Amino acid sequence: MCGIIATVGRNRAIPVLLEGLHRLEYRGYDSAGLAVLDGGRLVLHRKVGRVRELEAQVPAEQPGTVGIAHTRWATHGGVTEANAHPHLDTTGRIAVVHNGIIENMSALRARLEGEGVRFRSETDSEILAHLIGRYYFAEDGSETAGRPVAAVRAALRVVRGTWGIAALFADHPELIVAARNGSPLVIGLGEGQSYLASDSHALVPYTRRVVFLDDGEVARIDASGVQTWHSDGAQVDNAIETLEEVWGDGDKGRYPHLMLKEIHEQPEALSRCLSGRVVSETGTARLGGLDLSPRDLARISRVGLLGCGTAYHACRVGAQLIEAATRVPAKAEIASEFRHRNPVVDPDALFFAVSQSGETADTLGAVKEIQIKGGEVMGVVNVVGSSIARACGRGVYIHSGPEMSVASTKAFSNMVAALAVFTLMLARQRGLSVHDGRAYIQQLLDVPSRVAAYLDEPGPIDELVSWVTAPTTNMVLFLGRGLSAPVAAEGALKLMEVAYIPCIAYPAGEMKHGPIALLEEGSPVIVIAPRDALQDKTLSNLQECKARGARVALIHTAGDPVGRYADLSIPVPDTHPFFSPLLTVLPLQLLAYRAGLALGRDIDRPRNLAKSVTVE
Ligand code: AGP
Helix, strand or coil, rough: CCCCEEEEEEECHHHHHHHHHHHHHHHHEEEEEEEEEEEEEEEEEEEEECCCHHEEEEEEECCCCCCEEEEEEECCCCCCCCHHHCCCCCCCCEEEEEEEEEECCHHCCCCHHHHCCCCCCCCCCCCHHHHHHHHCCCCCCCCCCHHHHHHHHHHHHCEEEEEEEEEEECCCCCCCCEEEEEECCCEECCEEEEECCCHHHHHEEEEEEECCCCCCEEEEEEECCCEEECCCCEECCCEEEEEECCCCCCCCCCCCCCCHHHCCCHHHHHHHHCCCCEEECCEEECCCHHHCHHHHHHCCCCCEEECHHHHHHHHHHHHHHHHHHHCCEEEEEEEHHHHHHHHCCEEEEEEEEEECCCCHHHHHHHHHHHHHHHCCCEEEEEECHHHHHHCCCCCEECCCCCCCCCCCCCHHHHHHHHHHHHHHHHHCCCCCCHHHHHHHHHHHHHHHHHHHHHHCCCCCCHHHHHHHCCCCCCCCEEEECCCHHHHHHHHHHHHHHCCCCCEEEEHHHHHHHHHHCCCCCCCCEEECCCCCCHHHHHHHHHHHHHHHEEEEEEEEEEHHHHHHHEEEEEEEECHHHHHHHHHHHHHHHHHHHHHHHHCCCCCCCCCCCCCCCCCC
């Protein structure tokens, strides 16, 4: 989603801004822009489309050592150059970039228009530029007049919503003002040069010494460092942290797309997630980041798992594992629904906020709701130091490594693996024997090599691609029961987002209560039925589909003769039924990838989507 990069110091700003914008591209965006100060004048460049198109428009030798830049993912107002950031105040001497949403936009816009302000865009963000200008250029004598930090603070006092902002003042070439409320910002400290970004990935080429802004803070950033204040004006003592897990630059390596690379990284990523966390000797698990003693584990009355999209599907798998293996009630819930239903938060429950990016606004909102109500919530997150990880304080890093393709693949697997490790830890405390704990570990540790074996020989995926991309196909139905129901949902989500093919996923038993009406001669149905206790029932549903003329592809355990019931058999390596989602999801990831390819889609950056969804 939207991204911010800014810099101030002794070096030319443009190369830093453009490099930063490129590093933010993976988040998803539809336009980009930047502003630099050149001899006391604000120079603005904005462009709809890719960062490289903006780059082509900016003079190579554009001077200026202070600047702000932005990638926009449209929320208020269409994808136009006028709506791209930065936005200027009426004098053209203040430029602002903004991530987030101004909720009281209508009232503020009407008020400013009433005062004679002429808006140049349809965005909520432009309001910030005008409000800051209004306080900065206030009559002499006003305490905000000519004072950038005070003007920003005053402007934010009348705004409701979420923001991460950077503001540039033509009268102050020595500084940038930043502010955060619900939209992440991190300040990078270099030698005679400082940086600001919405994502630490953009700072990596320059520095690892960083200061994370917290909600409600306003910062003054200059070449020598940063000063920060709370919204009430009290100064904050900034802790300087070191970025430890530094991600590469999204290099595709030998693969044509990041998505395919990340699919193939799963064996290695899974091993990384498990490594050092399962202890064969005692048949249990160690998750130091949770900081839970056996006594703490004994007190857990229930487990709640919250996430969105793919992370929610991983939560559904995790909830089933936890409940089945530990007998502790566990429930997965869509994070974007959670806080809006005024949930009851049991103080003895343990919640997990599951998120690859650690920045998903809905999941972060759920974390806050739990904390307000006195609940315990921990992160299951990929990005170290992300907002959710920091808000939770405790948790499990899933260690997928960088996932830059918008379609999540290896993060799903590692979320499931991390939750499987937690399941073992809780199960051992709840009575699982050391013998059974060891068997669980053995099966879990075998998964990465089985994933690798499948990816080496994925089976007849291309035939399935020809079914789902056929001009006669107007919908694909995915079915599974138990642990395979969330896998079906994940397969459908993946095919929709990468190939733009309408898909429906249903727990197989529910199919006859409605979706069966959609089936006609040749309708493609993908059934997930590994060898488990529910397989027979799922196969009955498969027959019901076939009886209505559907073409059925069956994802099943290798060596299981059930493949003969389907029109297309896709075997995956055997594993313990608990871990089957880590195998059965693989053909579905490849299907989405290859179908997207066949249809000429923008695989790594599908239309309308963003990698981290930082608005509600
Ligand atoms: C997955 O392919 C999607 N791009 C999306 O559903 C994603 O999983 C969701 O937005 C949650 O993101 P998070 O894991 O970063 O919180």
